[in-house]
Amino acid sequence: MTPDQEGTPARDAAEERLRRWRLVLGGGAADGTGHGLGGRDAAMDGALTSLYGTAEKPAAGRDRSAGLGASAPSVARWLGDIRTYFPASVVRVMQRDAIDRLGLAALLLEPEMLEAVEADVHLVGTLLSLNKAMPETTRETARAVVRKVVADLEERLATRTRAALTGALDRSARVARPRHQDIDWNRTIAANLKHYLPEHGTVVPERLLGHGRAARSVQREVVLCIDQSGSMAPSLVYASVFGAVLASMRSIATRLVVFDTAVADLTDRLDDPVDVLFGTRLGGGTDINRALAYCQSRITRPADTVVVLISDLYEGGIRNEMLKRVAAMRASGVRFVALLALSDEGAPAYDREHAAALAALGAPAFACTPALFPEVMAAAIEKRPLPVPDVG
Secondary structure (H helix, E strand, O other): OOOOOOOHHHHHHHOOOOOOHHHOOOOOOHHHHOOOOHHHHHHHHHHHHHHHHOOOOOOOOOOOOOOOOOOHHHHHHHHHHHHHHHHHHHHHHHHHHHHHHOOHHHHOOOHHHHHHHOOOOHHHHHHHHOHHHOOOHHHHHHHHHHHHHHHHHHHHHHHHHHHHHHHHHHHEEEOOOOOHHHHHHHHHHHHOHHEEEOOOOEEEEOOEEEEEEOOOOOOOEEEEEEEEHHHHHHHHHHHHHHHHHHHHHEEEEEEEEOOOOEEEEEEEHHOOOHHHHHHHOOOOOOOOOHHHHHHHHHOOOOEEEEEEEEEEOOOOOOHHHHHHHHHHHHHHOEEEEEEEEEOOOOOHHHHHHHHHHHHOOOOOEEEEEEOOOHHHHHHHHHHHOOOOOOOO
């Protein structure tokens, strides 16, 4: 490479100045930079344009218009994008500007408008994302909306979840002297094959295995460890509802932990998932290793414990330590489940290298719908293969 081909500090500095001015001015023929954007810069520019103006040249004497639209999903995606591309101090400014410029203030301040929109998981995620920027006078309105969505989710999900897990707990509690109606014939035959009598063509069982009746004492411990980065908002909503349902079951001791670069144990709020949600803080970095270290320190009965990590696996902590921790938990008898998302929207962007490393440890990472979650938990409790969706 010749000296002319090599970049110089002066040339690099000039390019950086053009890049910054291009992001500030917003593009178009009149910005004077002649500088194109690609990759991450183009995504940053898109997030800025959605809030502060379009990429087209505005009409004379008019400000450029904002472009987020009115739907809660688009706002939720935008909130996730700005946390990806800008530091926390800038995110707070942009959120306040969004409330002022894009009509979000009206959405949060006017009960009539909140009643008119279709309140769903996306809207809850948006309200939680704006929680820190929300005026105190609007918090009760926001809580009312969140409570309505949570109540609808609980009504839809609770019965099926309790039924699936109660059945799994009953089946996993084998008894040595079952009553006839409680005998598990498949397991009984498998355990007594050595007592097969060829001349009679039958098995004479010496030991009967049966399904146990639901126990009043705690049979399983479940730890829900939830990534609270901005992109995980729908997963956080669903996980909080499921956490409350699990906590209502006597035979399951449930712990709910949320994390970014810090860890918060919200177990004491599980009687009200709305309190759980308003105890979170969407955004920030990610330290999965620290969160798993906390969860591991609270496990007292490894063989009877299921740990559910809900994260896109973009680790900001120590990757190798995270994997060692998962391996250690599995070796101790813990059933480890890794969910890339708990939502209706399929697999999000996720760290494929970390997902492959977990799969190599025997803990496949996959996206899970709320409808599938009870079956996943039942399989984990019974220590049978997880119903991993076919993504092919």
